Amino acid sequence: MTIRVSSSITNISFLALGLSFAFLAQIGFYGYGKDFFYSYSYSNINYANPNFYSFIDILGWYFATFTIFNVHIGIFITSAVLALGVGKLLLSKFNSITLNQVLFLLIIYIFLLHTWPVIMATSNAMRQGLSMGVFYLFIAKMDSNGSSKVFLFLLFFLMALFHKSGIIFIYLFFLIYLNKRYLPFSSKITTMAFYLIFCIAIGVVLKQKWPDPAGHAVGLDLTIPFLIIGTGYLYAYLFHRKNPDYSSDFLVALIFFNFTLTFLGFNWQVERLWMMSIILIMIELSILLKGNQKVITLFWLSALLFVFTFASGMYSNLSHFGQLYENSKAVVY
Numbered sequence: 001m002t003i004r005v006s007s008s009i010t011n012i013s014f015l016a017l018g019l020s021f022a023f024l025a026q027i028g029f030y031g032y033g034k035d036f037f038y039s040y041s042y043s044n045i046n047y048a049n050p051n052f053y054s055f056i057d058i059l060g061w062y063f064a065t066f067t068i069f070n071v072h073i074g075i076f077i078t079s080a081v082l083a084l085g086v087g088k089l090l091l092s093k094f095n096s097i098t099l100n101q102v103l104f105l106l107i108i109y110i111f112l113l114h115t116w117p118v119i120m121a122t123s124n125a126m127r128q129g130l131s132m133g134v135f136y137l138f139i140a141k142m143d144s145n146g147s148s149k150v151f152l153f154l155l156f157f158l159m160a161l162f163h164k165s166g167i168i169f170i171y172l173f174f175l176i177y178l179n180k181r182y183l184p185f186s187s188k189i190t191t192m193a194f195y196l197i198f199c200i201a202i203g204v205v206l207k208q209k210w211p212d213p214a215g216h217a218v219g220l221d222l223t224i225p226f227l228i229i230g231t232g233y234l235y236a237y238l239f240h241r242k243n244p245d246y247s248s249d250f251l252v253a254l255i256f257f258n259f260t261l262t263f264l265g266f267n268w269q270v271e272r273l274w275m276m277s278i279i280l281i282m283i284e285l286s287i288l289l290k291g292n293q294k295v296i297t298l299f300w301l302s303a304l305l306f307v308f309t310f311a312s313g314m315y316s317n318l319s320h321f322g323q324l325y326e327n328s329k330a331v332v333y
Helices: 007-024 034-040 055-063 074-093 099-113 114-120 126-142 150-164 165-182 188-209 225-241 244-265 267-286 294-311
Strands: none
Touching: 007 074, 007 099, 007 150, 007 267, 007 294, 034 074, 034 126, 055 074, 055 126, 055 150, 074 099, 074 126, 074 225, 074 267, 099 114, 099 294, 114 126, 114 267, 114 294, 126 150, 126 165, 126 267, 126 294, 150 165, 165 188, 165 244, 165 267, 225 244, 244 267, 267 294
């Protein structure tokens, strides 16, 4: 007998699981990243260096270091925004009306919350984590009907106010909007060429401004695997994606932009962009399949990324209060 589950119960289940994850991150169940000890353990910071940071990520600093009644809850806020964004993205891409479908999606949700892109943003790349959570929510809302334009614009600009990577996303979304607004009947080849030309152009501008970018990745260098994954998605989009939506087009533009940054030597910066997009790539590749194959494929991809996260030692890089705190007296960068 098939047991149907209402959408409200599904939403409440994802909400409860996401908030539970945020609470565990807040109390140090997973440990804390070095960035937390060196930067985000301070209270209610608006910006770290007024000569470098502007209004771009001022809210990111404030929310990541938010303290009330001497209780630092920045990790909870960051983790909750991330978890809710991932959950909303999942529910927007997969129809889950039976109990088995909901349970399977919840298992995938748990896997994704404990993978590298999420767990490293809960207390390490916290401003980026806030922007990433809003980005997932924005993607989910853009592809659904009936979303308030005011709410969409609010999410749109929150991405930039949380982290400077949001500026890149805003540029790419405007690019996609222009394509869909003025070239609605263009072929996929034309669309991809349009995105590629503009991504190369902005990459050249960035190279002129920063001629000597960081030339190496932070930690494990995943440049080659990311190039392979990106190329695989472009192939799938070109030959298998029917009726591309905003999220699929956004990934095409972002992958071209990532390729451009990689070839121009922005390896450290592009690593962060791959981190923010890998979950969306997994979801977009999964929904190209039919029937139950969609969820099953995403399950194995999520499990694989979960195993990789552990095997690569990412959890071992997280520490608890006391282990790094005495060394966290450096000036906030």
